[in-house]
Every structure is written in C-alpha cells, then in structure tokens.
Amino acid sequence: MASRQSQQHAESHTTAQHRPTQDASAPPPAAGPCDLVTVPTRQGLEAVDILRRGGAPAVGPVLHDDDCDTLGFLVPPGTAAAWDVPGSACTQTAGRGLRIPGADALPAGAEPPVAGSGWLLPPADTGPVTDPVVLREALGEAARLIEAADNCR
Secondary structure, X not given: OHHHHHHHHHHOOOOOOOOOOOOOOOOOOOOOEOEEEEEEHXXXXXXXXXXXXXXXXXXXXXXXXXXXXXXXXXXXXXXXXXXXXXXXXXXXXXXXXXXXXXXXXXXXXXXXXXXXXXXXXXXXXXXXXXXXHHHHHHHHHHXXXXXXXXXXX
C-alpha cells in the first residue's frame, strides 16, 4: 500500500502526467460520431507515448494511413471548429458518417471506419475518443521533443 502511494506521488510530479479537466470537452459515447485529428506519424507516435504514460483513458482509438505518413486521433464531434494546432489538421465528420463502433461491438480484426487506414490503437484497447485538450498538450510536448532531438544531431 505504501509503495503504491509513493508511486502515485512520484507520478504526479512528472511532466508527462496529462489528465482531462472538468472544463475539458466530454467524450461522446463510443458509438457516436467523431472528428479526426491527423498529424505526421513521428509526432503522432510521440504523442501516443506521452498519452499512454499519462494513464488511461487519455488516449482513444488511433488510425494510421496505409503509407504510414499520418496518424489520426478520434476526438469528440465539434473539435474541428476550434482546432488550431500547427502541423495538424482536424476534419469535421459530423453528418458524414465517420462513426466508431463501441469496443464491445467491434469484432476482432474489424476494419477501421476510414478507407486506406488501419488501427494503431483499436477501440477495444482504448477509451472512446481522445480528449482534445489533452491531445493538444501531448502534440505540443511531442513537437518540442522532436525539435530537441533533431537539434542534437
């Protein structure tokens, strides 16, 4: 018990600790419509690592394109209206049919909802969608890490 408390205390001091706040947008039900934030693969993979270190349910399903050039994070509908993160794009899909099936309704090996893509993190392994506030922070941190790594060469 004491080691768990000390572990939780140590985790609370890490910069990778990202938690949704009360004023953050609430994710829709798993079967609801989603918007899609796309980023270059390198930044997206860094962001996934940052989000996963922060603990569940900070990251929702993530798609990759067949060429592995981009990753797509499923976010709540309406995110695209206010998305302004440089180097990324957010596609508004409300009314266009991009829906993510609930994790319990997704059979093993199910096709992703976007043609020409595959699952990096399928819905069965994640929360319903990624909180856009938390994703914005993780993408910013990922960009800074990549810039620092590139400047060390």
